[in-house]
Amino acid sequence: MKKQLGPSDAIFPVPAALIVCGTNENANIITLAWVGIASSTPPTIGISVRQSRYSLGLIRNTGEFSVNFPGASIFKEVDYCGITTGRRRNKFKDTGFTPMASRKIKPPIIKECPYNIECRVSQEIILGDYVHILGEIFESHVDEDKVDTSKRAGFDVLKINPLVYFAEAREYWSVGEKLGYGFNAGKDIKKKIKKP
Ligand SMILES: Cc1cc2nc3c(=O)[nH]c(=O)nc-3n(C[C@H](O)[C@H](O)[C@H](O)COP(=O)(O)O)c2cc1C
Numbered sequence: 001m002k003k004q005l006g007p008s009d010a011i012f013p014v015p016a017a018l019i020v021c022g023t024n025e026n027a028n029i030i031t032l033a034w035v036g037i038a039s040s041t042p043p044t045i046g047i048s049v050r051q052s053r054y055s056l057g058l059i060r061n062t063g064e065f066s067v068n069f070p071g072a073s074i075f076k077e078v079d080y081c082g083i084t085t086g087r088r089r090n091k092f093k094d095t096g097f098t099p100m101a102s103r104k105i106k107p108p109i110i111k112e113c114p115y116n117i118e119c120r121v122s123q124e125i126i127l128g129d130y131v132h133i134l135g136e137i138f139e140s141h142v143d144e145d146k147v148d149t150s151k152r153a154g155f156d157v158l159k160i161n162p163l164v165y166f167a168e169a170r171e172y173w174s175v176g177e178k179l180g181y182g183f184n185a186g187k188d189i190k191k192k193i194k195k196p
Helices: 054-062 072-082 091-095 187-192
Strands: 017-021 028-032 035-040 043-050 064-069 115-127 130-142 163-166 171-174
Touching: 017 054, 028 043, 028 054, 028 072, 028 091, 043 054, 043 064, 043 115, 054 064, 064 130, 072 091, 072 163, 072 171
Parallel strands: none
Antiparallel strands: 017 028, 017 064, 035 043, 043 130, 064 115, 115 130, 163 171
Protein backbone atom coordinates (compact mmCIF):
# COMPACT_ATOMS: atom_id res chain seq x y z
CA MET A 1 0.00 0.00 0.00
CA LYS A 2 1.06 3.61 -0.60
CA LYS A 3 -0.16 6.79 1.02
CA GLN A 4 -0.74 9.63 -1.44
CA LEU A 5 0.89 12.95 -0.58
CA GLY A 6 -0.67 15.07 -3.32
CA PRO A 7 1.29 17.17 -5.82
CA SER A 8 4.33 17.43 -3.52
CA ASP A 9 7.68 19.09 -4.25
CA ALA A 10 9.33 16.93 -1.58
CA ILE A 11 12.12 15.29 -3.52
CA PHE A 12 15.27 14.60 -1.57
CA PRO A 13 18.09 15.18 -1.17
CA VAL A 14 18.61 18.50 -2.94
CA PRO A 15 21.58 20.82 -2.72
CA ALA A 16 21.62 23.84 -0.46
CA ALA A 17 23.61 26.08 -2.77
CA LEU A 18 24.74 29.66 -2.37
CA ILE A 19 24.09 31.77 -5.44
CA VAL A 20 26.07 34.98 -5.73
CA CYS A 21 24.59 37.76 -7.83
CA GLY A 22 25.46 41.38 -8.46
CA THR A 23 28.93 42.79 -9.00
CA ASN A 24 31.91 42.91 -6.63
CA GLU A 25 30.56 46.23 -5.29
CA ASN A 26 26.99 45.07 -4.51
CA ALA A 27 27.42 41.28 -4.42
CA ASN A 28 24.65 39.41 -2.65
CA ILE A 29 24.23 35.77 -1.60
CA ILE A 30 20.95 33.82 -1.73
CA THR A 31 20.50 30.25 -0.51
CA LEU A 32 18.63 28.07 -2.99
CA ALA A 33 17.47 24.48 -2.76
CA TRP A 34 15.77 24.44 -6.17
CA VAL A 35 18.99 23.93 -8.10
CA GLY A 36 19.87 21.21 -10.61
CA ILE A 37 21.75 20.40 -13.77
CA ALA A 38 19.46 20.81 -16.79
CA SER A 39 21.80 19.83 -19.64
CA SER A 40 25.31 18.47 -20.14
CA THR A 41 25.73 19.90 -23.65
CA PRO A 42 25.76 22.83 -23.35
CA PRO A 43 26.50 22.49 -19.63
CA THR A 44 23.52 24.23 -18.04
CA ILE A 45 22.18 24.61 -14.52
CA GLY A 46 18.61 25.52 -13.57
CA ILE A 47 17.76 27.59 -10.49
CA SER A 48 14.30 28.60 -9.29
CA VAL A 49 13.97 31.96 -7.62
CA ARG A 50 10.76 33.32 -6.10
CA GLN A 51 9.68 36.45 -7.96
CA SER A 52 9.76 38.56 -4.78
CA ARG A 53 13.46 37.90 -4.03
CA TYR A 54 15.84 40.85 -4.01
CA SER A 55 18.42 38.61 -5.71
CA LEU A 56 16.25 38.17 -8.82
CA GLY A 57 16.79 41.80 -9.90
CA LEU A 58 20.55 41.44 -9.36
CA ILE A 59 20.67 38.29 -11.52
CA ARG A 60 18.67 40.04 -14.24
CA ASN A 61 20.88 43.16 -14.12
CA THR A 62 24.11 41.35 -14.97
CA GLY A 63 22.64 38.23 -16.62
CA GLU A 64 25.21 36.28 -14.61
CA PHE A 65 25.51 34.37 -11.32
CA SER A 66 27.82 31.98 -9.54
CA VAL A 67 26.66 28.80 -7.82
CA ASN A 68 28.70 27.86 -4.77
CA PHE A 69 28.40 24.44 -3.16
CA PRO A 70 29.11 24.52 0.58
CA GLY A 71 30.68 21.87 2.73
CA ALA A 72 28.55 20.48 5.56
CA SER A 73 30.46 22.40 8.24
CA ILE A 74 29.12 25.81 7.14
CA PHE A 75 25.41 24.96 7.26
CA LYS A 76 24.67 27.79 9.72
CA GLU A 77 26.07 30.40 7.34
CA VAL A 78 24.08 28.78 4.50
CA ASP A 79 20.92 29.03 6.54
CA TYR A 80 21.67 32.65 7.47
CA CYS A 81 21.85 33.58 3.77
CA GLY A 82 18.40 31.99 3.37
CA ILE A 83 16.72 33.89 6.22
CA THR A 84 18.21 37.34 5.64
CA THR A 85 17.65 39.73 2.78
CA GLY A 86 20.39 41.53 0.93
CA ARG A 87 18.02 44.51 0.76
CA ARG A 88 19.14 45.36 4.30
CA ARG A 89 22.27 43.33 5.08
CA ASN A 90 25.64 42.61 3.50
CA LYS A 91 25.70 38.81 3.78
CA PHE A 92 29.40 38.57 2.90
CA LYS A 93 30.24 40.77 5.92
CA ASP A 94 27.72 39.05 8.23
CA THR A 95 28.95 35.51 7.49
CA GLY A 96 32.64 36.31 7.05
CA PHE A 97 32.56 34.74 3.56
CA THR A 98 35.32 35.96 1.23
CA PRO A 99 34.36 37.07 -2.30
CA MET A 100 36.88 35.85 -4.90
CA ALA A 101 36.97 37.24 -8.43
CA SER A 102 35.38 34.92 -10.98
CA ARG A 103 37.19 34.20 -14.26
CA LYS A 104 34.36 34.78 -16.77
CA ILE A 105 31.56 36.64 -14.98
CA LYS A 106 31.09 39.74 -12.83
CA PRO A 107 29.57 38.16 -9.68
CA PRO A 108 32.30 36.73 -7.43
CA ILE A 109 32.53 33.16 -6.12
CA ILE A 110 32.72 32.28 -2.40
CA LYS A 111 36.17 31.18 -1.25
CA GLU A 112 34.83 29.14 1.68
CA CYS A 113 32.71 26.94 -0.64
CA PRO A 114 34.84 24.09 -2.03
CA TYR A 115 33.11 23.87 -5.43
CA ASN A 116 31.94 26.82 -7.53
CA ILE A 117 30.57 27.36 -11.00
CA GLU A 118 30.20 30.47 -13.15
CA CYS A 119 27.06 30.89 -15.26
CA ARG A 120 25.43 33.21 -17.75
CA VAL A 121 21.65 33.32 -18.02
CA SER A 122 20.48 31.62 -21.19
CA GLN A 123 16.71 31.41 -20.57
CA GLU A 124 14.02 32.39 -18.09
CA ILE A 125 10.74 30.57 -17.57
CA ILE A 126 8.02 32.06 -15.39
CA LEU A 127 6.38 29.36 -13.26
CA GLY A 128 3.72 30.92 -11.03
CA ASP A 129 5.47 32.50 -8.04
CA TYR A 130 8.88 31.38 -9.30
CA VAL A 131 11.21 32.18 -12.17
CA HIS A 132 13.20 29.22 -13.41
CA ILE A 133 16.51 30.54 -14.69
CA LEU A 134 18.75 28.47 -16.90
CA GLY A 135 22.39 29.41 -16.74
CA GLU A 136 25.04 28.11 -19.09
CA ILE A 137 28.16 27.07 -17.20
CA PHE A 138 31.35 28.74 -18.41
CA GLU A 139 33.80 27.82 -15.66
CA SER A 140 34.07 25.69 -12.53
CA HIS A 141 36.48 25.71 -9.60
CA VAL A 142 37.42 23.25 -6.89
CA ASP A 143 39.65 23.78 -3.85
CA GLU A 144 43.15 22.61 -4.68
CA ASP A 145 43.35 20.42 -1.56
CA LYS A 146 40.26 18.47 -2.73
CA VAL A 147 41.80 17.61 -6.12
CA ASP A 148 42.37 13.87 -6.70
CA THR A 149 43.30 12.97 -10.27
CA SER A 150 42.69 9.26 -9.58
CA LYS A 151 38.95 10.03 -9.32
CA ARG A 152 36.76 10.32 -12.40
CA ALA A 153 35.52 13.76 -11.32
CA GLY A 154 39.05 15.01 -10.71
CA PHE A 155 38.30 15.67 -7.04
CA ASP A 156 37.40 13.71 -3.93
CA VAL A 157 33.78 14.23 -2.92
CA LEU A 158 34.50 12.97 0.62
CA LYS A 159 37.00 15.80 1.08
CA ILE A 160 34.34 18.24 -0.09
CA ASN A 161 31.81 16.69 2.32
CA PRO A 162 28.94 18.45 0.54
CA LEU A 163 25.96 19.83 2.39
CA VAL A 164 22.62 18.37 1.31
CA TYR A 165 19.10 19.40 2.24
CA PHE A 166 15.80 17.62 2.80
CA ALA A 167 13.55 20.56 2.00
CA GLU A 168 10.20 19.21 3.16
CA ALA A 169 11.61 18.43 6.63
CA ARG A 170 13.81 21.55 6.58
CA GLU A 171 16.79 19.37 7.58
CA TYR A 172 20.46 19.79 6.64
CA TRP A 173 22.41 16.57 6.13
CA SER A 174 25.84 15.43 5.06
CA VAL A 175 26.28 12.57 2.58
CA GLY A 176 26.79 8.97 3.73
CA GLU A 177 28.94 6.20 2.28
CA LYS A 178 29.68 5.48 -1.37
CA LEU A 179 27.62 2.49 -2.54
CA GLY A 180 28.96 1.86 -6.04
CA TYR A 181 29.49 3.46 -9.43
CA GLY A 182 27.02 4.99 -11.86
CA PHE A 183 26.62 3.41 -15.31
CA ASN A 184 28.12 0.29 -13.70
CA ALA A 185 26.22 -0.94 -10.62
CA GLY A 186 23.27 -1.96 -12.82
CA LYS A 187 25.47 -4.33 -14.81
CA ASP A 188 25.04 -7.01 -12.11
CA ILE A 189 21.34 -7.15 -12.97
CA LYS A 190 22.12 -7.05 -16.69
CA LYS A 191 24.33 -10.14 -16.29
CA LYS A 192 21.52 -12.05 -14.53
CA ILE A 193 19.04 -11.39 -17.34
CA LYS A 194 19.16 -14.36 -19.70
CA LYS A 195 19.53 -13.42 -23.31
CA PRO A 196 16.55 -14.65 -25.39
C1 LIG B 1 17.67 25.97 2.80
C2 LIG B 1 16.98 27.09 2.05
C3 LIG B 1 16.62 26.90 0.73
C4 LIG B 1 15.99 27.91 0.01
N1 LIG B 1 15.66 27.70 -1.30
C5 LIG B 1 15.08 28.69 -2.02
C6 LIG B 1 14.78 28.50 -3.39
O1 LIG B 1 15.05 27.45 -3.99
N2 LIG B 1 14.22 29.53 -4.07
C7 LIG B 1 13.94 30.75 -3.48
O2 LIG B 1 13.44 31.67 -4.13
N3 LIG B 1 14.21 30.95 -2.15
C8 LIG B 1 14.78 29.96 -1.42
N4 LIG B 1 15.09 30.17 -0.09
C9 LIG B 1 14.76 31.45 0.54
C10 LIG B 1 15.76 32.57 0.22
O3 LIG B 1 17.10 32.13 0.37
C11 LIG B 1 15.52 33.75 1.21
O4 LIG B 1 14.23 34.28 1.01
C12 LIG B 1 16.57 34.84 1.14
O5 LIG B 1 16.54 35.57 2.32
C13 LIG B 1 16.39 35.78 -0.06
O6 LIG B 1 17.52 36.64 -0.11
P1 LIG B 1 17.49 38.06 -0.88
O7 LIG B 1 16.34 38.86 -0.30
O8 LIG B 1 18.83 38.67 -0.50
O9 LIG B 1 17.34 37.79 -2.32
C14 LIG B 1 15.71 29.15 0.64
C15 LIG B 1 16.08 29.34 1.99
C16 LIG B 1 16.71 28.31 2.69
C17 LIG B 1 17.08 28.52 4.14
